[in-house]
Amino acid sequence: MAIERVEMKLLRLPYVHFFETSFGRAYDRTFIIIEVFEAGLRGYGECVAEEAPLYSGETTETAWHILRDFLVPLLFRKSVVEPEEFARAARVYRGNRMAKAGLELALWDLKAKKAGLPLYRLYNGTRTEVEAGVSCGIEDSLAELVGRVAGYLDQGYRRIKIKIKPGWDAAACAAVRERFPDIMLQADANGAYSLADADALAALDAFDLLMLEQPFPPYDLWDHAKLQARMKTPLCLDESILSLDTARAAVEMGSCRVINIKVGRVGGIVEALGIHDHCRASGVPVWCGGMLESGIGRAHNLHLASLPGFVYPNDLSASRRYYREDIIDPFIELSGPGTIRVPEGPGIGVNPVEARIDRACLRKEVFTAGGAA
Ligand code: OSB
Ligand code: MG
Numbered sequence: 001m002a003i004e005r006v007e008m009k010l011l012r013l014p015y016v017h018f019f020e021t022s023f024g025r026a027y028d029r030t031f032i033i034i035e036v037f038e039a040g041l042r043g044y045g046e047c048v049a050e051e052a053p054l055y056s057g058e059t060t061e062t063a064w065h066i067l068r069d070f071l072v073p074l075l076f077r078k079s080v081v082e083p084e085e086f087a088r089a090a091r092v093y094r095g096n097r098m099a100k101a102g103l104e105l106a107l108w109d110l111k112a113k114k115a116g117l118p119l120y121r122l123y124n125g126t127r128t129e130v131e132a133g134v135s136c137g138i139e140d141s142l143a144e145l146v147g148r149v150a151g152y153l154d155q156g157y158r159r160i161k162i163k164i165k166p167g168w169d170a171a172a173c174a175a176v177r178e179r180f181p182d183i184m185l186q187a188d189a190n191g192a193y194s195l196a197d198a199d200a201l202a203a204l205d206a207f208d209l210l211m212l213e214q215p216f217p218p219y220d221l222w223d224h225a226k227l228q229a230r231m232k233t234p235l236c237l238d239e240s241i242l243s244l245d246t247a248r249a250a251v252e253m254g255s256c257r258v259i260n261i262k263v264g265r266v267g268g269i270v271e272a273l274g275i276h277d278h279c280r281a282s283g284v285p286v287w288c289g290g291m292l293e294s295g296i297g298r299a300h301n302l303h304l305a306s307l308p309g310f311v312y313p314n315d316l317s318a319s320r321r322y323y324r325e326d327i328i329d330p331f332i333e334l335s336g337p338g339t340i341r342v343p344e345g346p347g348i349g350v351n352p353v354e355a356r357i358d359r360a361c362l363r364k365e366v367f368t369a370g371g372a373a
Contacts, residue, residue, distance in 0.1 A: 002038070002076075002081060002369070003036050003037065003038055003076070003079075003080070003081055004038055004039075004368065005036075005037040005366060005367065005368050006034065006036050006037070006072050006075065006103075006106075006366070006368075007034070007035040007037075007364065007366050008032055008033070008034055008035075008064065008072075008365050008367075009032065009033045009035075009357060009363070009364045010030065010031075010032055010060060010064065010361065010363040010364075011030070011031055011033055011294070011327070011357065011360040011361055011362065012029070012362055013028060013323050013325075013327070013360050014027060014323070015027060015029065015292070015323065016320065016321070016324055017137075019137040020163065021137060021188075021190050022138075022163065022164070022165035022190045023054040023055065024054070025138075029050070029294075031046060031047060031048060031050070031294065031297075032046070032049070032064060032067070032102060033045070033046055033047075033327075033352075033357060034046070034047060034102045034105075034106045035106060036075075036103075036107060036110050038110060038114075041113045041114060042110070043107060043108070043109035043110025043111070043113060043347065044105075044296045044352055045101075045102045045104065045105030045106030045107070045108075045109065045296070045297075045300070046102060046105065046294060046296045046297030047060075047067070047098050047099060047103075048098050048262070048265075048297060049098040049102075049264070050291075055190070055239065056097075056239070056265065057095075058096060058097070058098045058099065062096070063099035066096045066100075067099050067102065067103060068365065070093055071090060071100060072367050074086065074089050074090060076367075076368075081110075081111075082107065082111065083107035083268070083269065083270070086103065086107050087100070087267075087268050087269075087270040087271070090103075090104070097242065097243075097264065097265060097266060097268070098267075100267045100268055101264045101266070101267050101268040101269075104267075104268035104269060104270070105269065105297075105300050108122065108269055109347040109348050110347070112346060112347040112348075113346045113347040115346075116346050117346060118303070118342070118343060118349050119300070119303040119349065120303040120306040123273055123303075123307070124307070125303055125304070125305075125306030125307050125342065126306060126307065126308045127305070127306040127308070127342065128306070128341060129336070129340065130306060130310065130314055130339065130340055130342060131158075131312070131313035131314060131316075131338060131339060132157060132158075132314065132316050132334060132340045133157060133158075133159035133160070133161060133314055133315055133316065133317070133338075134152045134161065134317050134321060135161045135290065136148055136152070136160060136163065137163050138163050138164075142171060143175075145162065145172060145175060145176065146175050146179050149176055153180065153183065155334065156334050156336070156337040156338055157334075158337060159183070159184040159312075159338065160176065160180075160183055160184070160185050160186075161185075161188055161213070161315065162176060162186075162187055163187075163188055165190075165192040166192060166193065166200075169187070169204065170200070170204060170206075170207075173187060173204060173207040173209065174207065177207045177208070184210050185207065185208070185210060186209050186210040186211045186212070186213065186236075187204065187207075187212050188213035188238070189212070189213065189214055190214055190238075190239070191215070191216055191217040191239055192215075193215045193216055194216060194220075194223070195220075195226065195227070198226070198227055201215050201227060201231070202227075202231050204231075204233060205231055205232045209233045210234075210312065211235065211236040211257075211258050211312070212231070212233050212235055213235075213236045213237075213238050213260060214237060214240065215227060215235065217239070218239040218240045218242075219240070221240055221249060221250055221253055222253065222255070224237065224240065224250070224256060225255045228254055228255060234257035234258050235257060235258070236256055236258035236260055236287075237255060237258075237260065238260040238262070238265070239265070240256075241260070241265070241266065242266060243267065243271060243275075244266075244271060244274040244275050244278060247275045247278060247279065248278060251278075251279070251282055251284050257284065257285075258284065258286070258287070258312065259275065259284060259286045260287060260288075260289040261275055261289065261310075262288070262289040262291060263301070263304060264291060265289075272304060273307075276309045276310075277309070279309055280308065280309035285309070286309050286310055286312070287305075287311070287312035287313065287314045287315075288301050288304055288305035288310055288314040289314070289315050290314070293322075294322075294326060294327050294328070295319055295327055295328030295331065295332055295352070296327065296328060296348065296350070298316065299328065299343055299348035300348055301314070302316060302340060303349075305342075313338070316340055318331065318334050318340070319331035319332045319333070325356060326356075327356045327357050328351060328352055328353065329350070329351045329353050330350070330351075332350070
Protein backbone atom coordinates (compact mmCIF):
# COMPACT_ATOMS: atom_id res chain seq x y z
CA MET A 1 0.00 0.00 0.00
CA ALA A 2 1.01 3.61 -0.30
CA ILE A 3 -0.01 6.97 1.11
CA GLU A 4 -2.70 8.39 -1.17
CA ARG A 5 -2.89 11.91 0.16
CA VAL A 6 -1.33 14.20 2.74
CA GLU A 7 -3.05 17.28 4.14
CA MET A 8 -1.30 20.01 6.06
CA LYS A 9 -3.22 22.58 8.07
CA LEU A 10 -1.86 25.63 9.84
CA LEU A 11 -3.98 26.20 12.95
CA ARG A 12 -4.22 28.92 15.57
CA LEU A 13 -5.86 28.29 18.94
CA PRO A 14 -6.19 30.83 21.77
CA TYR A 15 -4.95 29.76 25.21
CA VAL A 16 -7.29 29.75 28.19
CA HIS A 17 -4.64 31.87 29.97
CA PHE A 18 -1.54 33.50 28.51
CA PHE A 19 1.70 31.51 28.82
CA GLU A 20 4.85 33.42 29.69
CA THR A 21 8.37 31.97 29.70
CA SER A 22 11.80 33.56 29.65
CA PHE A 23 11.13 34.00 25.89
CA GLY A 24 8.10 36.22 26.43
CA ARG A 25 4.31 36.05 26.73
CA ALA A 26 2.00 34.26 24.28
CA TYR A 27 -1.78 34.39 24.05
CA ASP A 28 -2.29 31.72 21.42
CA ARG A 29 -0.49 28.91 19.66
CA THR A 30 0.13 28.47 15.93
CA PHE A 31 1.02 24.94 14.80
CA ILE A 32 0.69 22.47 11.93
CA ILE A 33 -1.55 19.41 11.82
CA ILE A 34 -0.51 16.73 9.33
CA GLU A 35 -2.95 14.11 8.08
CA VAL A 36 -1.94 11.05 6.03
CA PHE A 37 -4.55 9.00 4.14
CA GLU A 38 -4.45 5.35 3.17
CA ALA A 39 -7.22 2.83 2.44
CA GLY A 40 -9.98 4.80 4.12
CA LEU A 41 -7.91 5.45 7.25
CA ARG A 42 -6.37 8.70 8.39
CA GLY A 43 -3.34 9.23 10.63
CA TYR A 44 -2.81 12.49 12.54
CA GLY A 45 0.41 14.17 13.57
CA GLU A 46 1.18 17.56 15.10
CA CYS A 47 4.27 19.62 14.38
CA VAL A 48 5.25 21.60 17.48
CA ALA A 49 7.32 24.29 15.75
CA GLU A 50 6.18 27.70 16.97
CA GLU A 51 5.59 30.95 15.15
CA ALA A 52 8.93 32.46 16.25
CA PRO A 53 12.34 30.71 16.51
CA LEU A 54 12.69 31.14 20.28
CA TYR A 55 12.51 27.68 21.81
CA SER A 56 14.13 26.14 18.74
CA GLY A 57 15.45 27.43 15.42
CA GLU A 58 12.44 26.01 13.59
CA THR A 59 9.24 27.97 12.96
CA THR A 60 5.84 27.03 11.56
CA GLU A 61 6.98 28.48 8.22
CA THR A 62 10.32 26.63 8.05
CA ALA A 63 8.52 23.42 9.00
CA TRP A 64 5.87 24.01 6.34
CA HIS A 65 8.60 24.50 3.72
CA ILE A 66 10.57 21.41 4.78
CA LEU A 67 7.45 19.27 4.89
CA ARG A 68 6.09 20.48 1.55
CA ASP A 69 9.35 20.49 -0.42
CA PHE A 70 11.31 17.61 1.11
CA LEU A 71 9.52 15.30 3.54
CA VAL A 72 6.10 14.79 1.94
CA PRO A 73 7.75 14.13 -1.47
CA LEU A 74 9.82 11.37 0.21
CA LEU A 75 6.60 9.49 0.96
CA PHE A 76 5.40 9.61 -2.64
CA ARG A 77 8.77 9.15 -4.34
CA LYS A 78 9.73 6.09 -2.33
CA SER A 79 6.23 4.80 -1.45
CA VAL A 80 7.08 5.13 2.22
CA VAL A 81 4.26 4.17 4.60
CA GLU A 82 6.00 2.77 7.67
CA PRO A 83 7.11 5.37 10.24
CA GLU A 84 10.42 3.58 10.86
CA GLU A 85 11.15 3.62 7.14
CA PHE A 86 10.25 7.30 6.96
CA ALA A 87 12.57 8.09 9.90
CA ARG A 88 15.42 6.35 8.08
CA ALA A 89 14.76 8.08 4.77
CA ALA A 90 14.37 11.51 6.41
CA ARG A 91 17.83 11.22 7.93
CA VAL A 92 19.39 12.41 4.66
CA TYR A 93 18.10 15.86 5.59
CA ARG A 94 19.81 17.61 8.49
CA GLY A 95 18.02 19.21 11.40
CA ASN A 96 14.39 20.27 11.01
CA ARG A 97 13.45 17.77 13.65
CA MET A 98 10.05 19.18 14.49
CA ALA A 99 9.01 19.00 10.83
CA LYS A 100 10.20 15.38 10.64
CA ALA A 101 8.47 14.42 13.89
CA GLY A 102 5.12 15.88 12.79
CA LEU A 103 4.95 13.63 9.74
CA GLU A 104 6.40 10.59 11.51
CA LEU A 105 3.70 10.90 14.19
CA ALA A 106 0.97 10.87 11.53
CA LEU A 107 2.46 7.66 10.09
CA TRP A 108 2.53 6.07 13.58
CA ASP A 109 -1.14 6.88 14.14
CA LEU A 110 -1.98 5.41 10.74
CA LYS A 111 0.06 2.26 11.41
CA ALA A 112 -1.67 1.68 14.73
CA LYS A 113 -5.11 2.27 13.18
CA LYS A 114 -4.33 -0.27 10.46
CA ALA A 115 -3.36 -2.77 13.16
CA GLY A 116 -6.48 -1.87 15.19
CA LEU A 117 -4.28 -1.23 18.25
CA PRO A 118 -3.71 1.70 20.59
CA LEU A 119 -0.49 3.37 19.60
CA TYR A 120 1.46 2.55 22.76
CA ARG A 121 1.11 -1.16 21.97
CA LEU A 122 3.27 -0.70 18.85
CA TYR A 123 6.24 0.42 20.89
CA ASN A 124 5.57 -1.58 24.04
CA GLY A 125 4.37 1.11 26.40
CA THR A 126 3.50 -0.49 29.71
CA ARG A 127 1.45 2.02 31.70
CA THR A 128 -2.30 2.45 31.34
CA GLU A 129 -2.15 5.74 33.29
CA VAL A 130 0.60 8.35 33.33
CA GLU A 131 1.53 10.96 35.94
CA ALA A 132 0.24 14.41 35.00
CA GLY A 133 1.91 17.69 35.87
CA VAL A 134 1.30 21.37 35.15
CA SER A 135 3.76 23.87 33.74
CA CYS A 136 2.97 27.33 35.18
CA GLY A 137 4.06 30.41 33.30
CA ILE A 138 5.46 33.63 34.70
CA GLU A 139 2.67 35.83 36.13
CA ASP A 140 2.32 39.53 36.85
CA SER A 141 2.78 38.98 40.58
CA LEU A 142 3.86 36.30 43.03
CA ALA A 143 0.38 36.31 44.55
CA GLU A 144 -1.08 35.50 41.16
CA LEU A 145 1.41 32.66 40.66
CA VAL A 146 0.64 31.15 44.05
CA GLY A 147 -3.09 31.48 43.36
CA ARG A 148 -2.77 29.62 40.07
CA VAL A 149 -0.67 26.89 41.64
CA ALA A 150 -3.33 26.52 44.33
CA GLY A 151 -5.97 26.16 41.62
CA TYR A 152 -4.05 23.41 39.84
CA LEU A 153 -3.44 21.53 43.09
CA ASP A 154 -7.19 21.75 43.78
CA GLN A 155 -7.82 20.15 40.41
CA GLY A 156 -5.68 17.21 41.49
CA TYR A 157 -2.30 17.86 39.92
CA ARG A 158 0.50 16.73 42.18
CA ARG A 159 3.57 18.11 40.44
CA ILE A 160 4.02 21.78 39.66
CA LYS A 161 6.64 23.28 37.37
CA ILE A 162 7.22 27.01 37.38
CA LYS A 163 8.94 29.01 34.69
CA ILE A 164 11.84 31.14 35.92
CA LYS A 165 14.08 33.86 34.51
CA PRO A 166 16.52 36.36 36.04
CA GLY A 167 14.41 38.51 38.38
CA TRP A 168 11.69 35.82 38.70
CA ASP A 169 13.48 32.87 40.24
CA ALA A 170 14.33 32.54 43.94
CA ALA A 171 11.39 34.74 44.99
CA ALA A 172 8.97 32.68 42.85
CA CYS A 173 10.32 29.39 44.21
CA ALA A 174 10.17 30.75 47.77
CA ALA A 175 6.58 31.99 47.40
CA VAL A 176 5.32 28.63 46.12
CA ARG A 177 7.42 26.56 48.53
CA GLU A 178 6.35 28.59 51.55
CA ARG A 179 2.66 28.07 50.82
CA PHE A 180 3.04 24.40 49.72
CA PRO A 181 5.98 22.90 51.63
CA ASP A 182 5.40 19.30 50.51
CA ILE A 183 4.50 19.39 46.82
CA MET A 184 6.71 18.16 43.99
CA LEU A 185 8.04 21.46 42.63
CA GLN A 186 10.46 22.04 39.78
CA ALA A 187 11.68 25.08 37.82
CA ASP A 188 12.39 25.64 34.12
CA ALA A 189 14.60 28.50 32.87
CA ASN A 190 14.44 27.78 29.12
CA GLY A 191 18.12 28.69 28.84
CA ALA A 192 17.85 32.19 30.32
CA TYR A 193 21.07 32.07 32.39
CA SER A 194 24.81 31.76 31.88
CA LEU A 195 27.65 30.39 33.99
CA ALA A 196 28.08 33.91 35.45
CA ASP A 197 24.78 33.24 37.29
CA ALA A 198 26.04 30.01 38.87
CA ASP A 199 25.86 31.37 42.43
CA ALA A 200 22.26 32.49 42.05
CA LEU A 201 21.32 29.15 40.50
CA ALA A 202 23.11 27.14 43.19
CA ALA A 203 21.06 29.07 45.77
CA LEU A 204 17.93 27.39 44.36
CA ASP A 205 19.10 24.22 46.15
CA ALA A 206 17.36 25.73 49.20
CA PHE A 207 13.90 25.06 47.71
CA ASP A 208 14.10 21.29 47.51
CA LEU A 209 13.25 21.26 43.79
CA LEU A 210 12.58 17.96 42.07
CA MET A 211 14.85 19.27 39.31
CA LEU A 212 16.01 22.45 37.59
CA GLU A 213 15.37 22.41 33.85
CA GLN A 214 17.63 23.94 31.20
CA PRO A 215 19.36 26.82 33.02
CA PHE A 216 21.74 27.52 30.11
CA PRO A 217 21.22 27.74 26.34
CA PRO A 218 20.95 24.56 24.27
CA TYR A 219 24.57 24.15 23.18
CA ASP A 220 26.17 24.65 26.62
CA LEU A 221 26.52 21.01 27.64
CA TRP A 222 29.89 21.73 29.23
CA ASP A 223 28.65 24.62 31.39
CA HIS A 224 25.71 22.50 32.51
CA ALA A 225 28.23 19.88 33.66
CA LYS A 226 30.08 22.51 35.70
CA LEU A 227 26.86 23.71 37.31
CA GLN A 228 25.61 20.18 38.04
CA ALA A 229 28.87 19.41 39.84
CA ARG A 230 28.14 22.14 42.38
CA MET A 231 24.38 21.65 42.81
CA LYS A 232 22.45 19.14 44.87
CA THR A 233 19.31 19.70 42.74
CA PRO A 234 19.31 17.42 39.69
CA LEU A 235 19.60 19.34 36.43
CA CYS A 236 17.24 18.26 33.66
CA LEU A 237 17.97 19.06 30.03
CA ASP A 238 15.25 19.92 27.54
CA GLU A 239 16.46 22.17 24.66
CA SER A 240 19.97 20.63 24.74
CA ILE A 241 18.80 17.10 23.96
CA LEU A 242 18.31 16.99 20.20
CA SER A 243 19.10 13.35 19.51
CA LEU A 244 20.35 10.11 21.02
CA ASP A 245 23.93 11.36 20.50
CA THR A 246 23.39 14.54 22.49
CA ALA A 247 21.60 12.54 25.20
CA ARG A 248 24.56 10.15 25.46
CA ALA A 249 27.03 13.04 25.58
CA ALA A 250 25.01 14.90 28.25
CA VAL A 251 24.80 11.80 30.44
CA GLU A 252 28.48 10.89 30.01
CA MET A 253 29.62 14.47 30.65
CA GLY A 254 27.48 14.81 33.76
CA SER A 255 25.56 17.74 32.25
CA CYS A 256 22.31 16.53 33.80
CA ARG A 257 20.80 13.75 35.91
CA VAL A 258 17.37 13.79 34.26
CA ILE A 259 16.20 14.12 30.65
CA ASN A 260 12.99 15.65 29.32
CA ILE A 261 11.96 13.86 26.13
CA LYS A 262 9.90 15.78 23.58
CA VAL A 263 9.20 13.89 20.41
CA GLY A 264 9.23 17.06 18.29
CA ARG A 265 12.55 18.32 19.59
CA VAL A 266 14.34 15.02 18.90
CA GLY A 267 12.82 14.44 15.45
CA GLY A 268 10.33 11.65 16.00
CA ILE A 269 9.28 8.56 17.92
CA VAL A 270 12.14 6.41 16.62
CA GLU A 271 14.72 8.83 18.06
CA ALA A 272 12.68 9.29 21.26
CA LEU A 273 12.59 5.50 21.80
CA GLY A 274 16.35 5.35 21.33
CA ILE A 275 16.86 8.03 24.00
CA HIS A 276 14.38 6.33 26.32
CA ASP A 277 16.11 2.96 25.96
CA HIS A 278 19.58 4.42 26.42
CA CYS A 279 18.55 6.37 29.53
CA ARG A 280 16.78 3.36 31.00
CA ALA A 281 19.86 1.20 30.50
CA SER A 282 22.02 3.93 32.05
CA GLY A 283 19.77 4.53 35.06
CA VAL A 284 18.84 8.05 33.95
CA PRO A 285 15.20 8.92 34.65
CA VAL A 286 13.20 10.60 31.88
CA TRP A 287 9.81 12.28 31.63
CA CYS A 288 7.68 13.56 28.78
CA GLY A 289 7.83 17.28 28.08
CA GLY A 290 5.12 19.23 26.30
CA MET A 291 4.86 22.09 23.82
CA LEU A 292 1.31 23.16 24.75
CA GLU A 293 0.10 20.78 22.06
CA SER A 294 -3.48 20.43 20.96
CA GLY A 295 -5.19 17.18 21.86
CA ILE A 296 -3.64 15.49 18.84
CA GLY A 297 -0.03 16.07 19.90
CA ARG A 298 -0.94 15.52 23.53
CA ALA A 299 -2.53 12.14 22.80
CA HIS A 300 0.71 11.14 21.07
CA ASN A 301 2.60 12.27 24.19
CA LEU A 302 0.35 10.15 26.43
CA HIS A 303 1.25 7.03 24.47
CA LEU A 304 4.95 7.84 24.61
CA ALA A 305 4.82 8.55 28.36
CA SER A 306 3.44 5.03 28.93
CA LEU A 307 6.96 3.63 28.44
CA PRO A 308 8.57 2.31 31.63
CA GLY A 309 11.53 4.74 31.70
CA PHE A 310 9.20 7.74 32.15
CA VAL A 311 9.46 7.80 35.93
CA TYR A 312 8.98 11.48 36.80
CA PRO A 313 5.62 13.24 36.36
CA ASN A 314 5.18 14.63 32.86
CA ASP A 315 4.20 18.00 31.39
CA LEU A 316 0.88 16.45 30.44
CA SER A 317 -2.24 18.24 31.60
CA ALA A 318 -5.95 18.07 30.75
CA SER A 319 -7.26 19.76 27.58
CA ARG A 320 -8.92 22.51 29.64
CA ARG A 321 -5.63 23.63 31.14
CA TYR A 322 -4.62 24.81 27.65
CA TYR A 323 -7.61 25.42 25.36
CA ARG A 324 -11.26 26.25 25.80
CA GLU A 325 -12.15 24.17 22.76
CA ASP A 326 -9.56 21.47 22.14
CA ILE A 327 -9.77 19.92 18.66
CA ILE A 328 -10.38 16.38 19.91
CA ASP A 329 -13.35 14.53 21.28
CA PRO A 330 -13.50 13.61 24.07
CA PHE A 331 -11.18 16.12 25.77
CA ILE A 332 -8.24 14.80 27.75
CA GLU A 333 -9.19 14.81 31.44
CA LEU A 334 -7.56 13.79 34.70
CA SER A 335 -8.52 10.19 35.48
CA GLY A 336 -7.59 10.41 39.16
CA PRO A 337 -5.54 12.73 41.35
CA GLY A 338 -2.63 13.69 39.13
CA THR A 339 -3.06 10.98 36.51
CA ILE A 340 -4.30 10.74 32.93
CA ARG A 341 -5.39 7.49 31.29
CA VAL A 342 -3.63 6.49 28.07
CA PRO A 343 -6.36 6.31 25.37
CA GLU A 344 -7.32 2.71 24.48
CA GLY A 345 -8.88 3.18 21.04
CA PRO A 346 -6.98 2.43 17.80
CA GLY A 347 -4.11 4.78 16.99
CA ILE A 348 -3.91 7.89 19.16
CA GLY A 349 -7.29 6.84 20.54
CA VAL A 350 -8.91 10.29 20.48
CA ASN A 351 -11.11 11.70 17.72
CA PRO A 352 -10.00 14.89 16.00
CA VAL A 353 -13.07 17.03 15.25
CA GLU A 354 -12.72 18.24 11.66
CA ALA A 355 -15.22 21.09 12.10
CA ARG A 356 -13.15 22.55 14.96
CA ILE A 357 -9.93 22.01 13.02
CA ASP A 358 -11.46 23.92 10.09
CA ARG A 359 -12.55 26.76 12.35
CA ALA A 360 -8.99 27.18 13.67
CA CYS A 361 -7.41 26.73 10.23
CA LEU A 362 -5.43 29.62 8.71
CA ARG A 363 -4.12 27.75 5.67
CA LYS A 364 -4.43 24.30 4.14
CA GLU A 365 -2.53 22.41 1.45
CA VAL A 366 -3.25 18.99 -0.03
CA PHE A 367 -0.62 16.74 -1.62
CA THR A 368 -1.14 13.63 -3.74
CA ALA A 369 1.20 11.24 -5.54
CA GLY A 370 0.76 13.25 -8.73
CA GLY A 371 1.81 16.53 -7.14
CA ALA A 372 0.13 19.22 -5.07
CA ALA A 373 -3.66 19.01 -5.53
O1 OSB B 1 10.30 24.35 28.10
O2 OSB B 1 8.98 22.81 28.60
C1 OSB B 1 9.19 23.86 28.01
C2 OSB B 1 5.98 25.06 26.32
C3 OSB B 1 6.49 25.62 25.18
C4 OSB B 1 7.85 25.63 24.98
C5 OSB B 1 8.70 25.09 25.93
C6 OSB B 1 8.21 24.51 27.09
C7 OSB B 1 6.81 24.53 27.31
C8 OSB B 1 6.17 24.02 28.51
C9 OSB B 1 4.74 23.57 28.37
O3 OSB B 1 6.68 24.04 29.60
C10 OSB B 1 4.47 22.22 28.93
C11 OSB B 1 3.12 21.67 28.51
O4 OSB B 1 2.88 21.45 27.31
O5 OSB B 1 2.28 21.46 29.41
MG1 MG C 1 11.52 23.06 29.26
